[in-house]
Amino acid sequence: MARLKRVRKLMLSHNQLTCATLAPVAAIEALEMLRVAQNRLEAFPEALLKHKRLAWVALGANPMAEEALERHLAGGFQSLDFKEVKLGEKLGSGAGATVYQGDWHGRTVAVKIWEAETFSDGTALSEWAANRVASVPGHPALVEVLGTFEEPRGMILELLPKAQAAAAPPSFATVTRDALPQHGGKGTCYTPSAARQIAVRVSGAAEYLHRKGLMHGDIYLHNTLVILTDSTSSPSADGLGAGAGGLADARLSDFGACAAVDAAELRRLEVRSFGWLLQDLLECHVPPGTEEERRTIELLKVWRERCGAEDPEQLPSFQEIHDARSMRQELGGLGSTGRPTRRPGCPVVLPSVSSASAVQGPLWKSLADDLCLPEKPSGLLLLRRRLQVFACHDPLLSLLAKGGDL
Helix, strand or coil, rough: CCHHHHCCCCCCCCCCCCCHHHHHHHCCCCCCCCECCCCCCCCHHHHHHHHHHEEECCCCCHHHHHHHHHHHHHCCCCCCHHHHHEEEEEEECCCCCCCCCEEECCCCEEEEEECEEECCEEEEEHHHHHHHHHHCCCCCCEECCCECCCCCCCEEEEEECCCCCCCCCCCCCCCCCHHHHHHHCCCECCCCHHHHHHHHHHHHHHHHHHHCCCCEEEEEEEECCEECCCHCEEEEECCCCCCEEEEEEEEECCCCCCCCCCCCCHHHHHHHHHHHHHHHHHHHHCCCCCCHHHHHHHHHHHHHHHHCCCCCCCCCCCHHCHHHHHHHHHHHHCCCCCCCCCCCCCCCCCCCCCCCCHCCCCCHHHHHHCCCCCHHHHHHHHHHHHCCCCCCCCCCCCHCCCCCCC
């Protein structure tokens, strides 16, 4: 292994590796991405848990992941009948699966069907099962899984018109990094506000997955779907792809490398991949034009540094990153944003959300902005419905979802 110290990406899926035979890989100092799906791993090597750079790990379909996944599926999930779906035009394909536009009980949806059982990041079964676990109750920053079917293996997803990848995938030149416009890749140069919204959305989705015992395995801008505001979709004059990207929505997608992982210390390594996503956002944003935008960029720099810690014990958790007292509230503490700061023991009174007029105040608009909801009463009213998804996990959000005062 001493001769491989500069290797950043190692593809070892679909072999017979055990914990003992994989352990020497920890000697590769530059290693950032490790694909070891469908091997014989009963556990993850302790030495790799302490690696200084490892960020992307795919290990689905190993005994350690399958056992955990089976426990998550034990509660029982009802499968749909594929006959309920009418397939339409082909939308795209890759990694052994094809996505079609479809009709499901009168609703226009996306339908993903797997044709191959194995691919570099894992297996069709492990990806299908991980999506099934993540779909209950679901998260507003993930593409909604409406149902799954077993024959053929596939699932029904919400269709997101005008959605596009937030960046181009890695090239031979960038290896593990997304190919940004300055690297020759297609993409968007985002406003500081849009960059922060993407960071908040992705960290929230990742926190939800970790809380469900899942590790995404492939957190990237190219695996984040974004819908840009209409005014920013034209090519920019400087040749950096689309113009200054304002954001209407952002969703973390692609569960091809997802796995059920019990070990919190292994899931924690994934925070480094979010750090690289922040780095990409910092390298591809339009110059800040206001003091608030400058402070936003400084905040993203702070989190990028924390998410790149070489000592795994110094890495923050996604819960810490996404918590309202962390990324969002530190932004308020850096400058005047019009958002109240909630300190322990100091209650904040929020308006009721029982009517459209009650959700048009600045605080509710601020919360809706963080969730990328439309800036109109109908969009703000969606906030209550989306908060209900999390009500069972947070008493604060439970009161918000019911329209109460805090």
